[in-house]
Amino acid sequence: MHMDRTFQGSPTPGPNATTLARAVGLTVDMPVQLGASSVRIVDGVDFAIGVGERVALVGESGSGKSVTARALMRLDRAARVSGRVEFAGRDLLALSEREMTQVRGGDIAMVFQDPMSFLDPLMTIGDQVAETLRIRGVGKADARRRALAVLDELRVDRAAERLDAYPHEFSGGMRQRVVLAMALVGEPRLLIADEPTTALDVRVQDQVLDLLDDVSARRGLAVLFITHDLGVVAGFAERVMVMYSGRIVEDGSVDSVFARPRHPYTRGLIKAVPRIDQDLDRLYAIPGAPPPPFARPTGCAFHPRCDAAFAPCLRDVPAVLPVEGGRAACHLHASQGA
Amino acid sequence: MPALKVYAWFLLKRLGLTVLTLWGLATLVFLMIKLMPGDEAQMAAGADASAAQVEAMRIRLGLDAPLVAQYLRFLLRVAQGDFGTSIVTLQPVMSDLGKVLPSTLELVVVAMLINLSVAIPAGIVAAYRQGGAFDSLCRAAAVTLGGMPAFWLALVLQFLLGRVWRVVPISGQVSFGMGSPVVTGAPSLDALLAFNGAGFLNALWHLALPAAVLAALFSTQVFRTLRASLLGVLRSDFVMAVRAKGASARRMLTDHALPNSLNPVLTLAGTQAGAMIGSAVLVETVFARKGIGAYMFNAVAQKDTFAVLGSVMFIGTVVCLVNLAVDVMQLVLDPRIRSAQFGSQH
Numbered sequence: 273m274h275m276d277r278t279f280q281g282s283p284t285p286g287p288n289a290t291t292l293a294r295a296v297g298l299t300v301d302m303p304v305q306l307g308a309s310s311v312r313i314v315d316g317v318d319f320a321i322g323v324g325e326r327v328a329l330v331g332e333s334g335s336g337k338s339v340t341a342r343a344l345m346r347l348d349r350a351a352r353v354s355g356r357v358e359f360a361g362r363d364l365l366a367l368s369e370r371e372m373t374q375v376r377g378g379d380i381a382m383v384f385q386d387p388m389s390f391l392d393p394l395m396t397i398g399d400q401v402a403e404t405l406r407i408r409g410v411g412k413a414d415a416r417r418r419a420l421a422v423l424d425e426l427r428v429d430r431a432a433e434r435l436d437a438y439p440h441e442f443s444g445g446m447r448q449r450v451v452l453a454m455a456l457v458g459e460p461r462l463l464i465a466d467e468p469t470t471a472l473d474v475r476v477q478d479q480v481l482d483l484l485d486d487v488s489a490r491r492g493l494a495v496l497f498i499t500h501d502l503g504v505v506a507g508f509a510e511r512v513m514v515m516y517s518g519r520i521v522e523d524g525s526v527d528s529v530f531a532r533p534r535h536p537y538t539r540g541l542i543k544a545v546p547r548i549d550q551d552l553d554r555l556y557a558i559p560g561a562p563p564p565p566f567a568r569p570t571g572c573a574f575h576p577r578c579d580a581a582f583a584p585c586l587r588d589v590p591a592v593l594p595v596e597g598g599r600a601a602c603h604l605h606a607s608q609g610a
Numbered sequence: 611m612p613a614l615k616v617y618a619w620f621l622l623k624r625l626g627l628t629v630l631t632l633w634g635l636a637t638l639v640f641l642m643i644k645l646m647p648g649d650e651a652q653m654a655a656g657a658d659a660s661a662a663q664v665e666a667m668r669i670r671l672g673l674d675a676p677l678v679a680q681y682l683r684f685l686l687r688v689a690q691g692d693f694g695t696s697i698v699t700l701q702p703v704m705s706d707l708g709k710v711l712p713s714t715l716e717l718v719v720v721a722m723l724i725n726l727s728v729a730i731p732a733g734i735v736a737a738y739r740q741g742g743a744f745d746s747l748c749r750a751a752a753v754t755l756g757g758m759p760a761f762w763l764a765l766v767l768q769f770l771l772g773r774v775w776r777v778v779p780i781s782g783q784v785s786f787g788m789g790s791p792v793v794t795g796a797p798s799l800d801a802l803l804a805f806n807g808a809g810f811l812n813a814l815w816h817l818a819l820p821a822a823v824l825a826a827l828f829s830t831q832v833f834r835t836l837r838a839s840l841l842g843v844l845r846s847d848f849v850m851a852v853r854a855k856g857a858s859a860r861r862m863l864t865d866h867a868l869p870n871s872l873n874p875v876l877t878l879a880g881t882q883a884g885a886m887i888g889s890a891v892l893v894e895t896v897f898a899r900k901g902i903g904a905y906m907f908n909a910v911a912q913k914d915t916f917a918v919l920g921s922v923m924f925i926g927t928v929v930c931l932v933n934l935a936v937d938v939m940q941l942v943l944d945p946r947i948r949s950a951q952f953g954s955q956h
Contacts, residue, residue, distance in 0.1 A: 347853055370858070377856030384854075389847040392866050393946060403865075404855045438945040454855060 286511045286525060289322020292494050293344065293380070293462055297355035300336070300343045304566075310352065311566045313339045315518040318592065321462065324492045328509035328526070330499055330541065332562050336518040337498045341464045344496075345376050359462070377404045381455035385467040387447035391439040397423075397450045398435030404458040422453040426483060445476035449483065456487060462494045469504065481508060502545050506530060511598075514538045517563055517573035519589075524598020534600035536578045572603065580604050616952045617941070624937055628930045635926040636688045639919045640681055646915065653697060653915055693920030698912050703920030706905060711924070712795035713783065714894070714901035718886045720817050721824035726879065729829040733836030734863060740841060748833060756830035760889060764823045764896040771819060778819045781898040788812040795900075820897040824889060828882045835878050839871035846870075873940060880936035884929030 285291050300314035314336045321327050329337050343353045346364065357364040359379055367375065381404075384390040392400060401419035406412070416435065423431035426449040439447055448468060455463055465484065469477040485508060488495050497509055505512050505526060512529050514522040514537065522535040533539045540558035560577040563569055569576055575585040584590075584603040592601040643650065651668035652659070659667070668674055672683055687694075693703035736745040755763075772780035779785070784797045790804035798817065801809035843849065844867055852862045887902065894903035902921055909917035941947055 342850075345854060347850055373856045373858055375856070376854055382851075382854040384847065384851060386847065390851040392848045392852065392870065394869050394944060395866070403852075403857070407856050407858075407861065438949075440946050440949065451851070454851070458856070 283318040283320040285320045285322030285325055289325045291320050292323045292360060294320040294358040295344065295355065298340065298343060298357060299354045300339050301352040303350055313518055313565050314343065316355065317520045319513055319520060319523060321494050321496055324494050325511065326488065326495045326497065326509045328497045328499060328505040328512045329515060330502060330505055330512060331515035332500060334562055335515045337515050338466050341466055341496060341498055344464065345380050345382060346372055377458045378408065379460055380462045380464065381458055381460035382464040382466060383451050383455045383468045386471040387444060387451045388439065390451055391447060393439055396436045396438055397442070401450065401453045401457055404454055408458070419453065419457055422457045425487070426453050444472050445479060448472060448480050462496065463488065464496045466498045502541060514541065517568055518565060519573065519601065520592065521574065521602070522598065522600045528597030534595050534605050535602045536580050537574045620941060620951060621938065624934050628934055631930050632927060635923060636685055639923055640684050643915065643919060688923065693923060694916030696914055696917040698908065698914045698917065703917050706917065707902065707920060707924055709795055710900055710902050710905045712799065713797070713899060714887060714890050714903060716796035716798055717817065717821055717824065717890055717893070717899065717901060718883070720821040721886060722883065724821055724825040725829040725832060729832035730836060733833045733840060734868065737837045737840035737844060738859065738863060752830040752833050755826045760823055760827055761892045761896055763826060764893060767819055767823060779816050783816050783899050784809065784813050820893050820899060824886060824893045828886060831878060831882070832875060836871060836875050839874050840867060843867045843871040869943060872943060876936050876939055880933050883932040884925060887925050887928060
């Protein structure tokens with residue numbers, strides 16, 4: 273039903289940024305079983321990412337964050353992606369699969385959650401990093417040299433000696449650097465980081481985040497950072513988009529969203545972050561659980577868990593409306609007058 | 611790469627295990643001889659032998675010695691490649707096997723090549739396009755072929771291809787007058803050794819149908835195993851990471867997904883090599899080919915105990931060696947197995 277939602281103009285990146293990537297009415301359907309019916313995982317989302325901008329995409333597990341990100345690169349073969357995805361003015365959904373392979377790893381690269389399962393266990397890390405370049409016709413020696421340069425830049429210990437080592441011979445943090453090197457060696461303009469620190473222990477998380485911060489700043493790299501950790505968002509991103517049940521419910525600068533969250537869901541997420549300066553007996557959690565995508569509630573998908581829900585919430589999908597410092601999709605907010 | 615020395619050490623360890631396995635097999639064979647009804651001395655002396663002749667044979671074969679002494683002597687003989695004498699050909703079983711085996715190996719090697727070169731590409735395409743028309747077709751074919759008895763398939767194909775359409779010969783290994791001097795005993799190899807091009811093609815032409823029949827059942831197993839393994843690998847995370855680098859479907863499949871799904875196929879192919887030699891019994895009989903299958907078939911039919919047990923021992927050896935080769939291939943393929951064997955090299 274996203275047709276009847278009005279989007280106020282085309283999605284724009286944060287202030288002071290020219291648009292690098294843009295999704296308009298991005299919708300992803302996943303087949304439930306082969307050939308049978310499908311489920312709408314992402315339901316018409318609009319957003320834009322500026323050149324060099326760092327945007328966080330947050331939400332609970334199953335909210336459609338990863339599926340949205342993968343749809344930008346058309347990574348999942350089973351997914352049916354519709355709407356519009358633009359990168360540097362090109363419509364990616366109109367490209368052939370062959371043209372798309374040039375975009376992947378070249379214009380847009382991705383790092384993943386669990387660095388062990390995202391590396392090929394049978395290939396040396398040198399070959400895996402160099403492969404991004406080899407695909408683009410770079411010679412063997414040259415690709416190896418550049419792979420080594422990136423691994424050194426990412427401070428992989430004894431990288432030169434360990435180019436011919438295999439993933440299982442590396443620690444979790446080092447593997448994540450290898451995965452990052454695999455993404456950066458093709459010199460992308462947009463890096464999608466899909467929960468890159470979730471599988472790592474806290475100390476290593478900080479190292480990898482610092483590294484990501486460092487490299488993206490140095491390279492002027494735009495980053496779409498997917499996470500459910502609001503603490504990471506505050507430290508890393510300039511802008512944050514909140515996703516719930518396949519839709520974007522709030523989008524704004526990190527400062528304004530954290531200071532004045534508009535959507536009750538965002539408020540709940542922020543409230544649920546444990547704070548060291550508050551002495552609570554119990555941690556807050558939003559009551560209930562996110563709906564499965566095949567049983568999305570009518571109207572605002574959040575209404576069964578929302579303590580402020582009223583009649584329109586049960587009936588109509590709220591439009592994404594501009595607010596000060598961003599936009600939000602909430603009847604409460606709309607009725608108070610934007 | 612681990613140094614050659616570690617490979618050599620691994621080989622040595624595995625060879626040791628192979629010797630132990632063969633020792634076990636030899637013991638089983640010895641027990642079978644002892645437990646089988648009938649008197650060995652009587653069998654060796656022949657059905658028409660007199661009581662005195664049987665007794666003389668018993669002493670000559672050392673069958674009057676204690677069981678343990680007989681067992682040790684048996685092991686010693688087997689270790690020297692002496693499997694006894696066939697009561698049908700009156701030749702040492704080993705020299706009989708030497709004559710028939712190359713023909714069987716020719717059949718099995720060609721059947722294995724057909725098996726893998728049909729099943730592996732089919733498995734790759736079927737898994738990549740899971741649920742598509744090709745996948746459905748292949749799975750239907752696998753069920754049909756897999757459920758057909760090999761001898762029946764052989765007869766049907768003989769009738770259709772050999773009799774009705776006349777595209778391949780029904781039986782034999784080489785046409786009359788096309789043969790080459792026997793060097794190895796495998797017609798195709800002999801033709802090559804004699805620089806007999808026409809004879810070589812003729813031998814392959816005779817091989818086509820029996821090898822295809824032998825391959826049919828096995829290729830359905832390889833197809834199913836590879837398809838299942840590849841489907842699992844294609845769902846794994848690193849395949850998505852490879853796609854995210856911009857790899858084409860072809861590169862993703864050949865450089866990443868296939869090597870990661872080959873392990874169960876290798877293991878299967880290893881056991882198949884042994885089973886193929888066993889199945890060759892039927893195929894060689896139906897197609898009137900020389901070989902260990904036909905030799906064993908005759909040996910069983912004529913109660914030629916030593917020939918049967920010698921063949922069993924021999925096939926066991928081949929299976930052990932093939933498994934050894936599979937172990938080495940897996941070691942080359944998977945660095946994690948290398949690390950587990952030798953410790954990390956870095």
